[in-house]
Amino acid sequence: MNETRREFLGGSLIAGAAVGVGLLADKLVQRSARLEKPGPLTPALTPQGKLIQVATTDAGVAHQHPMPPHAGTALGREEARQGVPGRKWVMVIDLAKCSGCKNCTIACGKMHGTPVDREWIRVFRMQDARHTAPYWFPKPCFHCDNPPCTKVCPVGATYKRQDGIVLIDNERCIGCRFCMAACPYSTRYFNWGRPDNSLAVNAAYSPETGVPRRVGTVEKCDFCPEMAREGILPACVTSCDMAAVYFGDQNEDAVTNADKETVSFSQLLEERAGYRYLAELGTEPRVYYLPPKNRDFPKPSSPHKHKPESPSSPEAHSSHAHAGMSK
Amino acid sequence: MNIALTQDNDAAQVDHDRLQANIVARLRSSLAPASPREWLWIGSLVFMIAAGLAAYAWQCIHGLKVTGMREYISWGVYMTNFVFFIGVSHAGTLISAILRVTGAEWRRSITRMAEAITVFALMVGAPMVIIDMGRPDRILNVLIHGRLNSPILWDVFSICTYISGSLLYLYVAMIPDLALLAPRGAVWERRTGWQRVCGWLSLGYRGSPEQRRLLEKALATMAVIIIPVAISVHTVVSWIFGMTLRPGWHSTVFGPYFVIGAIFSGTAAIITAMAIFRKVYHLESLLTERQFQNLGRLMLALNLLYIYFTLAEYLTTWYGALEADQRLVELLMGHGTYGRMFWLWAAFCLFLPALIVMLPLKRNLIPRLVVASILINIGMWIKRYLIIVPTLMTTYIPPESAGVNPSYLPTWVEWTVTLGGLATFLLLFTLFAKVFPIISIWETVEGVAEVGAKNIGVDIERPTLPPPRSHPHLHRLLPKPVVAAILIAFCLTIGSAVFAASAPPKLESPAPCPEILVSSIKGEDGPLLTATVRLSQQPIPDAQVEFLVQRAFGRVSLGTIATGKDGTAAVQFPNGLPGDPGGELRIIAELKSPPAYTTCWGEAVVKGALPTPAKAEPFPRALWSPHAPFGLVLTIFVLLSIVWSTYSYVIVQLIKIRKAADS
Ligand code: SF4
Ligand code: SF4
Numbered sequence: 001m002n003e004t005r006r007e008f009l010g011g012s013l014i015a016g017a018a019v020g021v022g023l024l025a026d027k028l029v030q031r032s033a034r035l036e037k038p039g040p041l042t043p044a045l046t047p048q049g050k051l052i053q054v055a056t057t058d059a060g061v062a063h064q065h066p067m068p069p070h071a072g073t074a075l076g077r078e079e080a081r082q083g084v085p086g087r088k089w090v091m092v093i094d095l096a097k098c099s100g101c102k103n104c105t106i107a108c109g110k111m112h113g114t115p116v117d118r119e120w121i122r123v124f125r126m127q128d129a130r131h132t133a134p135y136w137f138p139k140p141c142f143h144c145d146n147p148p149c150t151k152v153c154p155v156g157a158t159y160k161r162q163d164g165i166v167l168i169d170n171e172r173c174i175g176c177r178f179c180m181a182a183c184p185y186s187t188r189y190f191n192w193g194r195p196d197n198s199l200a201v202n203a204a205y206s207p208e209t210g211v212p213r214r215v216g217t218v219e220k221c222d223f224c225p226e227m228a229r230e231g232i233l234p235a236c237v238t239s240c241d242m243a244a245v246y247f248g249d250q251n252e253d254a255v256t257n258a259d260k261e262t263v264s265f266s267q268l269l270e271e272r273a274g275y276r277y278l279a280e281l282g283t284e285p286r287v288y289y290l291p292p293k294n295r296d297f298p299k300p301s302s303p304h305k306h307k308p309e310s311p312s313s314p315e316a317h318s319s320h321a322h323a324g325m326s327k
Numbered sequence: 328m329n330i331a332l333t334q335d336n337d338a339a340q341v342d343h344d345r346l347q348a349n350i351v352a353r354l355r356s357s358l359a360p361a362s363p364r365e366w367l368w369i370g371s372l373v374f375m376i377a378a379g380l381a382a383y384a385w386q387c388i389h390g391l392k393v394t395g396m397r398e399y400i401s402w403g404v405y406m407t408n409f410v411f412f413i414g415v416s417h418a419g420t421l422i423s424a425i426l427r428v429t430g431a432e433w434r435r436s437i438t439r440m441a442e443a444i445t446v447f448a449l450m451v452g453a454p455m456v457i458i459d460m461g462r463p464d465r466i467l468n469v470l471i472h473g474r475l476n477s478p479i480l481w482d483v484f485s486i487c488t489y490i491s492g493s494l495l496y497l498y499v500a501m502i503p504d505l506a507l508l509a510p511r512g513a514v515w516e517r518r519t520g521w522q523r524v525c526g527w528l529s530l531g532y533r534g535s536p537e538q539r540r541l542l543e544k545a546l547a548t549m550a551v552i553i554i555p556v557a558i559s560v561h562t563v564v565s566w567i568f569g570m571t572l573r574p575g576w577h578s579t580v581f582g583p584y585f586v587i588g589a590i591f592s593g594t595a596a597i598i599t600a601m602a603i604f605r606k607v608y609h610l611e612s613l614l615t616e617r618q619f620q621n622l623g624r625l626m627l628a629l630n631l632l633y634i635y636f637t638l639a640e641y642l643t644t645w646y647g648a649l650e651a652d653q654r655l656v657e658l659l660m661g662h663g664t665y666g667r668m669f670w671l672w673a674a675f676c677l678f679l680p681a682l683i684v685m686l687p688l689k690r691n692l693i694p695r696l697v698v699a700s701i702l703i704n705i706g707m708w709i710k711r712y713l714i715i716v717p718t719l720m721t722t723y724i725p726p727e728s729a730g731v732n733p734s735y736l737p738t739w740v741e742w743t744v745t746l747g748g749l750a751t752f753l754l755l756f757t758l759f760a761k762v763f764p765i766i767s768i769w770e771t772v773e774g775v776a777e778v779g780a781k782n783i784g785v786d787i788e789r790p791t792l793p794p795p796r797s798h799p800h801l802h803r804l805l806p807k808p809v810v811a812a813i814l815i816a817f818c819l820t821i822g823s824a825v826f827a828a829s830a831p832p833k834l835e836s837p838a839p840c841p842e843i844l845v846s847s848i849k850g851e852d853g854p855l856l857t858a859t860v861r862l863s864q865q866p867i868p869d870a871q872v873e874f875l876v877q878r879a880f881g882r883v884s885l886g887t888i889a890t891g892k893d894g895t896a897a898v899q900f901p902n903g904l905p906g907d908p909g910g911e912l913r914i915i916a917e918l919k920s921p922p923a924y925t926t927c928w929g930e931a932v933v934k935g936a937l938p939t940p941a942k943a944e945p946f947p948r949a950l951w952s953p954h955a956p957f958g959l960v961l962t963i964f965v966l967l968s969i970v971w972s973t974y975s976y977v978i979v980q981l982i983k984i985r986k987a988a989d990s
Contacts, residue, residue: 124729160951178478182571191461
């Protein structure tokens with residue numbers, strides 16, 4: 001972040017100066033303030049648990065840097081295994097809002113400096129059955145609670161933290177690619193050749209940012225852990241013009257989207273019939289989807305309105321394949 | 328009486344020696360110094376190995392991008408080779424051990440060859456996974472950070488156990504022959520250095536009754552223990568695939584299916600090897616039709632079993648027709664490349680061998696079997712490829728729906744390394760046959776003496792061929808195995824740090840805001856959150872106040888309400904709202920009206936929320952956690968200790984043999 005503003009007006013009253021006999025608050029840190037126009041300030045937690053005020057627009061701008069601006073605050077290899085105490089990060093993706101613009105993919109690529117062939121969050125054009133309407137389906141790593149990838153890693157290079165995030169230690173990974181074979185959601189990418197680290201020359205390696213990249217190791221979506229710790233939303237969330245992606249802490253029961261709408265996580269799932277993709281695999285994903293009902297965008301065109309002439313066209317093939325070969 | 332016994336004994340000894348000399352004479356052409364033709368063969372193998380090593384060095388320098396593997400298809404020919412060679416390795420030990428345990432007499436002249444196949448196939452197969460690794464330089468991490476949860480660790484354990492076991496087994500069965508080779512002039516005239524090695528390896532075995540007894544005991548123990556070890560190895564290899572959730576891999580039948588396939592391809596490998604040695608070293612008298620016929624029967628039985636398992640596997644997949652399984656079946660049995668490969672495999676491994684072996688022809692048994700075996704070996708490689716690549720292509724979310732079309736075409740690097748691996752296998756085998764008897768002399772002699780030549784399927788009446796021309800001293804020039812130590816140089820570009828210093832923000836002087844006091848009080852229906860709005864001690868009525876809860880990335884609204892006459896607004900404090908570990912919650916009251924104050928807010932930390940854990944629960948014992956489930960650890964520990972204590976028992980017998988020689 002370029003600018004951090006603390007701007008508190010008014011005094012702080014101490015405990016006991018409150019009204020009413022049945023006062024419940026014993027630690028009454030009272031503040032009042034005026035928000036700066038045009039956008040409201042966003043309170044954010046520092047790693048020390050301190051609340052600071054962040055201009056929303058700045059938080060958004062921060063993600064436009066080509067490389068992680070927070071590499072400095074990312075933890076080292078051993079500390080990164082712990083996770084943020086008391087947190088359980090969770091993501092909700094509203095398929096009714098996703099318009100397939102791939103802003104999330106682009107922002108994520110910029111933020112993590114990924115080569116073009118690696119989309120940590122990839123947008124699929126899904127069609128569940130031949131006659132059902134197609135919809136867009138952004139797919140990050142699901143940070144499964146029973147992650148098949150983590151089960152099979154022979155050296156514990158990929159691991160699950162207590163805040164729910166599944167990370168990779170690229171200084172330990174032996175490049176066996178078993179995790180890639182084991183992830184049923186095809187989420188993992190490999191550094192087949194020598195990576196271009198020219199944009200992260202001076203960064204110390206941290207599993208929380210995954211840079212500098214290492215040849216012969218695995219990488220994937222990491223839920224931007226070093227930013228989440230500071231109360232900054234992941235790049236895919238803030239870049240979504242449709243505000244379709246929510247991110248938050250399940251322990252707090254709240255998720256926030258790009259419009260800074262913070263809603264109750266459990267209520268959102270309840271009201272919108274949230275589900276997890278292929279949950280029957282028992283992987284217990286930490287990414288929830290809201291069904292594409294009452295869509296806010298024009299439907300992706302359906303190739304099945306006219307039967308495809310050439311079966312080799314990728315579009316036709318894909319949807320056909322996903323429709324379950326219903327010839 | 329006494330004299331008669333001694334005479335008998337003497338006669339037996341003379342017989343025994345004559346028999347032994349007979350067999351040794353038949354092996355002379357294999358043990359003779361290499362002929363120019365053999366040198367040519369060895370030379371070309373060395374060349375292929377060198378090419379393979381060079382290709383691997385190339386891969387080490389540039390990373391795995393020199394292979395055809397890419398996104399989605401993350402395993403390819405290397406893993407295929409791994410599974411294939413481990414499969415071939417099954418032949419040996421398993422067949423030799425089973426035949427030994429069941430006392431099949433015709434085994435005597437083929438066990439050595441079978442056991443050697445096992446050892447060499449493992450020596451080539453196991454490194455294939457290392458070649459496949461992106462970071463072979465970090466191989467030690469498997470020991471330092473090894474997780475028992477990972478099937479790769481199970482593989483490391485079982486393959487190490489298997490390779491040690493089969494080496495031990497090969498060695499124990501070779502001790503009497505080593506003792507036979509040791510004395511000068513027994514087989515070789517000149518090789519004194521090598522004879523000394525043989526003598527040292529033979530542990531001073533002289534065939535005394537005590538040593539005999541100990542050797543039999545060691546051999547019988549090894550033969551029994553190596554069977555479950557061999558079966559476990561291929562089962563565990565299949566579990567690399569079976570333990571994932573992928574279509575076509577996540578199958579309970581995979582363990583036995585792989586084991587049967589492995590024994591099947593291993594038997595074929597033995598038949599091929601037998602036919603080649605028979606031809607090259609003129610071993611027709613020791614490897615007779617009898618051995619081929621029996622192995623042919625075994626191969627047919629395995630062939631039928633293999634058909635059965637194939638049917639069980641694919642019928643279930645096809646009939647059940649899960650969505651992704653359907654796509655896999657379409658890929659495998661349809662019209663594409665994989666479809667063609669699949670039917671080629673089916674012809675090579677399922678139908679043709681059975682037909683060829685079952686043909687009611689009496690003639691040409693051996694050529695027929697060799698053709699079938701070669702088909703099987705090619706087919707099994709194809710099958711391993713088909714297990715790996717098409718499944719990797721069949722993901723639950725088809726990549727095509729994101730406009731990505733994964734494909735895999737192995738590159739020259741992969742092919743060269745593969746050929747190098749094959750050449751290594753052949754070279755090891757060739758050299759082994761040059762320096763050790765490729766047919767177990769003592770077992771054959773014993774068999775002839777005990778049950779007669781006919782019953783063990785050898786023909787010792789057949790005249791031996793004249794000894795080949797000797798090529799003195801050539802053996803000394805045997806090229807040492809080419810050892811290439813390749814270090815990957817990792818260059819990290821180091822540049823200068825450029826940090827943009829951010830200037831401290833300037834504070835603006837805002838218009839006066841009313842004071843907003845937030846607190847929580849007990850109401851009639853449970854706790855309330857209140858906000859009192861006052862400007863210079865004057866309460867502001869009818870101001871809209873929104874109550875918000877501070878969360879990690881934003882604020883959740885609890886509702887907006889107008890202030891009363893006293894300037895206070897209140898909302899219900901919802902039950903069960905999660906707070907921080909102390910049950911505290913940061914509540915913000917924001918003014919929505921009157922317009923002059925719409926950006927004013929007040930906040931307070933209040934108690935009464937649901938406390939959340941300060942720290943997450945420690946990880947349970949689970950497959951995904953750093954701590955392996957207890958049952959898993961126990962199982963691995965028990966199995967390994969059974970096998971390794973048996974190995975130790977065998978080694979103790981060997982030490983006793985050595986001791987018996989000294990006394
Ligand atoms: S989505 Fe794949 S990579 Fe991510 S946690 Fe789950 S199994 Fe692992
Ligand atoms: S590729 Fe790396 S992270 Fe993946 S399983 Fe192997 S060692 Fe673990």
